[in-house]
Amino acid sequence: xxxxxxxxxxxxxxxxxxxxxxxxxxxxxxxxxxxxxxxxxxxxxxxxxxxxxxxxxxxxxxxxxxxxxxxxxxxxxxxxxx
Numbered sequence: 001x002x003x004x005x006x007x008x009x010x011x012x013x014x015x016x017x018x019x020x021x022x023x024x025x026x027x028x029x030x031x032x033x034x035x036x037x038x039x040x041x042x043x044x045x046x047x048x049x050x051x052x053x054x055x056x057x058x059x060x061x062x063x064x065x066x067x068x069x070x071x072x073x074x075x076x077x078x079x080x081x082x
Contacts (some may be wrong), residue, residue: 002028006037018045036065048081055079 009024025042043058
């Protein structure tokens with residue numbers, strides 16, 4: 001279930017429909033609160049929306065789940081530098 005939703009949310013995010021993508025990521029997290037991809041991607045949506053504190057928090061949660069994920073670490077650094 002979550003893989004199909006993730007793919008849909010990714011397409012929405014890539015097309016600029018950030019709010020719709022965020023809704024899907026939240027739906028996934030409602031069922032799986034420690035879902036790395038959904039946490040990271042929702043953090044990216046917040047980053048793209050200029051909500052850096054929330055982006056940093058969500059990406060930090062993702063890193064706590066998978067501390068060796070290079071994408072999340074890179075995004076976390078970008079959030080903290082802005």
